[in-house]
Amino acid sequence: MRTADGAGRPATATRTRFWFDPRFALGLVLVAASVVGVSTVVAGSDSTVAVYAARVPLAVGDHLDIADLVETDVRLGAAGELYLTPDLIPADGLIVTRTVTTGELVPAAAVGTRAGESVTSLVVDLRGSLSAGLVPGSVVDVWSAGADDGGVFGPPAVLVGRAAIVRILEPTGLIQSGSGRAVEVLVPKGKVAAVLQAIANDEAISLVAVNAPIGG
Structure with missing residues (x-):
């Protein structure tokens, strides 16, 4: 409602201006983001x-x-x-x-x-002792060295690369063959003939670790 002032002019009502602080809006955004983040973490922790x-x-x-x-x-x-x-x-x-x-x-x-099954297991007798770090599941290279007519072994070579140990056979009976061990290894079928030939020729076979399970 307008009224006249002393000079006979109508009086104008005073309007209140709205004041906006950007910091207030930023605070609201941060609070909303925090609530959403906490809800997501809680929901995620409950999922199995x-x-x-x-x-x-x-x-x-x-x-x-x-x-x-x-x-x-x-x-x-x-x-x-x-x-x-x-x-x-x-x-x-x-x-x-x-x-x-x-x-x-x-x-x-x-x-x-x-x-993809293309492997088989074979038992090999080792000429020397087995490394203490080798256990079932270890990945090894199978090395062999053949002997000449004089019983002298030549340079060793890798017979099978990256074979897996299935189990280590403990010696049984009253008579045990030296310090060697028998080990069952998983080898590619394409290498079976070579391994059997090395066994039949009484070559010196050794296992060299590629890796071994932690805490095995």
């Missing part, structure tokens, strides 16, 4: 993924089926893709390529498809 653990010890070369596994719900976050999940098991099963102990979560890298 189904992965498989070994029901029994799994040795290199074993055929792996569902009966050998136990499904376990665990919180792994982004690391979940590193382990064996139900959707990764084909109908014909898998093959173990790395030793897995009972109760251990099965790494996806520790198994392979049967379609």
Whole structure:
């Protein structure tokens, strides 16, 4: 409502201007972002993924089926893709390529498809002692050296590269053959004939570690 002033002119109402502080808006944005971030973290911490653990010890070369596994719900976050999940098991099963102990979560890298099966296991007698760091699951190079007619061994050479140790056979009986050990190794089928020939010729066979499992 307008009224006249002393000079007979209508009076103008005073308007209040709105004051906006950018710092206030920035504070609101930071608070909203914090709430969203906390909600995301809480939601993520409550999510689990189904992965498989070994029901029994799994040795290199074993055929792996569902009966050998136990499904376990665990919180792994982004690391979940590193382990064996139900959707990764084909109908014909898998093959173990790395030793897995009972109760251990099965790494996806520790198994392979049967379609790629091209290895077999052989037992070799070692001429010397076995390195203490070698255990089932270790990856080794198999070296051999043949002897001439005088019984002198020539320079050794790699017979099989990157073979996997399946198991180490403990000596049995009252008579044990020197300090050597018998070891079962997984070798490509294309190398089987060469290994059997070295065994038949009584060549000196040794295992040299390529890598060995930590804490094995």
